[in-house]
Amino acid sequence: MLKGLRLGPLFTPPSLQGTLMRPGLDGGADWGGGAFDPQSGVLYVKVNADPDLVYPDLTDAAGNVAPNGPNAGDSSVYLKHRIPILKPPYAYLDALDLNAGRMKWQIPFGDRPALRMHPALKGVQLPPQLGAFGDAGVIVTGGGLVFAGGGDPAFHALDTRSGKDLWTYPTGEAMTTGTPMTFRAAGRQYIVIAIGGPGPGAALLAFSL
Numbered sequence: 001m002l003k004g005l006r007l008g009p010l011f012t013p014p015s016l017q018g019t020l021m022r023p024g025l026d027g028g029a030d031w032g033g034g035a036f037d038p039q040s041g042v043l044y045v046k047v048n049a050d051p052d053l054v055y056p057d058l059t060d061a062a063g064n065v066a067p068n069g070p071n072a073g074d075s076s077v078y079l080k081h082r083i084p085i086l087k088p089p090y091a092y093l094d095a096l097d098l099n100a101g102r103m104k105w106q107i108p109f110g111d112r113p114a115l116r117m118h119p120a121l122k123g124v125q126l127p128p129q130l131g132a133f134g135d136a137g138v139i140v141t142g143g144g145l146v147f148a149g150g151g152d153p154a155f156h157a158l159d160t161r162s163g164k165d166l167w168t169y170p171t172g173e174a175m176t177t178g179t180p181m182t183f184r185a186a187g188r189q190y191i192v193i194a195i196g197g198p199g200p201g202a203a204l205l206a207f208s209l
Contacts, residue, residue: 001077001085005053014056020077022086024052032137032150032179037160041099044140044160046109046150048091050084050133053077081120089131093138093148093163107163110134110152137179139191149176149193155205171195174203 006015013019027048034045077085084090089108097104110132115121134151141147145166146158153175157167178194188208196202 001079014054016055018053018055020051021054022051023048024050025054026050026052026133026135029137030135032135035138035140035146036098037140039142040160041097042104042140042160043096043098044138044146045094045096046091046134046136046138046148047094048133048135049131050090051077051086081118083115083118083120088127089129090133091131091151093146093158095160095163105163107158109148110150110154110156113153132175134175134177136177139180139182141182147180147182147191147193149178149180149195151175151177155180155193155195155207169205169207171205174201 002020004017006012006017006019008019012021029045029047032046034043036043079085090112091109092106093109094106095104096102108127108129108131110129112130112132115130116126132150132152134149136150138146138148138150140160144160146160146163148156148158149171153171153173155169155171155176156165158165174196176193176195177197180191180193182189182191184190191207193205194202195205
């Protein structure tokens with residue numbers, strides 16, 4: 001499949017046969033942005049590593065609607081049976097030390113249960129974290145925690161020093177779709193995140209110690 005696409009370095013333009021672009025149209029980092037810890041000078045960013053297929057017009061050479069056309073939906077590149085064309089991980093959580101100008105740590109973030117249970121992948125040894133595609137961001141707290149969702153069917157609290165997952169709350173079939181927020185009420189701190197999309201199943205989850 002890749003032999004029929006245009007491949008190249010950074011800034012390779014769209015093409016009639018389709019240019020494979022990675023990161024895809026949603027990043028890297030997207031609208032969710034990052035979370036900065038002023039005490040340590042570290043920036044935490046949820047990033048996607050999914051590729052996209054891009055054309056110079058809204059249709060390809062055969063007149064088909066291109067993935068980056070209007071209402072195209074999911075523009076990731078798949079093999080048959082909707083298995084991603086590239087191997088995982090498909091998303092990461094990055095910790096960037098802005099004082100030193102280097103990556104402090106990078107971990108695969110989130111999972112894709114539907115892909116993991118795909119019958120075509122039965123018996124295939126997969127990594128512990130496939131990486132969850134999603135645009136939402138993260139927050140960092142003064143207590144040394146990064147709270148993150150970003151397309152995963154779970155909500156996570158991770159250690160700012162290592163990226164170790166310290167706590168996970170499964171959200172079932174509803175994916176985490178919003179950037180977490182925190183507030184204090186009546187002397188108690190809460191963490192809130194949106195799950196699900198438009199329609200039934202959308203909800204706000206609130207947590208506290």
